[in-house]
Amino acid sequence: MQETVSIQCEPFKKNPDGSWSSVQPADIRTARGDIRIPPGMVFLKNRPVWGIDVAAYLDEHCKY
Structure with missing residues (x-):
């Protein structure tokens, strides 16, 4: 089973x-909680x- 994830595109x-x-x-928002991503990763x-x-998530959900 794949975890539900939500990531905003603008910070990337x-x-x-x-x-x-x-x-x-x-x-990165997940069912288990948020993961904070610092700049530069x-x-x-x-x-x-x-x-x-x-x-892969950003490729699928974000314009670039």
Whole structure:
């Protein structure tokens, strides 16, 4: 079963290599609670962090 996740797009920018970087503080909202993301974190597709593929989520839900 996949966890329900909500991530705002505005705090992230897509990088030329396909990764995503946080450019301001952001929250990943999950059923288990929020995860605070500081600026400067980089997320790669197929590389889950805290069990969440942040880059895949942003690719699917955010314009870039």
